[in-house]
Amino acid sequence: MDFGSCIKEMREEKGLSGRELARRASISQAYLSQLERGENKKPSPEIIKKIAKGLDVDYNELMTLAGYLYDTERIQLETEKIQRDAEDINSRLLQEQDKYKKLKLLQSVDKYIQTTKDLHKLLTLNFDVYYKDKLLTKEEKQKLLKIIETVLD
Numbered sequence: 001m002d003f004g005s006c007i008k009e010m011r012e013e014k015g016l017s018g019r020e021l022a023r024r025a026s027i028s029q030a031y032l033s034q035l036e037r038g039e040n041k042k043p044s045p046e047i048i049k050k051i052a053k054g055l056d057v058d059y060n061e062l063m064t065l066a067g068y069l070y071d072t073e074r075i076q077l078e079t080e081k082i083q084r085d086a087e088d089i090n091s092r093l094l095q096e097q098d099k100y101k102k103l104k105l106l107q108s109v110d111k112y113i114q115t116t117k118d119l120h121k122l123l124t125l126n127f128d129v130y131y132k133d134k135l136l137t138k139e140e141k142q143k144l145l146k147i148i149e150t151v152l153d
Contacts, residue, residue: 003043007055007062011036022054026054042066048062123144123148
């Protein structure tokens, strides 16, 4: 089956008129008709790209049908696309794993803070400590620690 017949078949399978496909592809209806009748056997890659968009089909598939690509080239292009997609997915997965690890660490620290009964640890370790909804500074925590040590030691 030649390129024009394939285009016509795809168009009809999608229930599109020649006029509608020409509009979607931004080409003239007369030119599309010439292609479908086989009067123009090899449209330019630019026209093929427009038709692929209008039909909502893979550009490389149409390029192969038109004789610009061989199946091996098409397979190579698809393989490269799949590899890029896989790398992108892997990168996003690693980012999500990092977020998960950080979240788990924060949850662990939060749980430690909530369960610790050791005032010395709360005041000496780098945790946020509040008094009446006011975040204590490092200096204030050191002063409190001195006061407690004076009273209890």
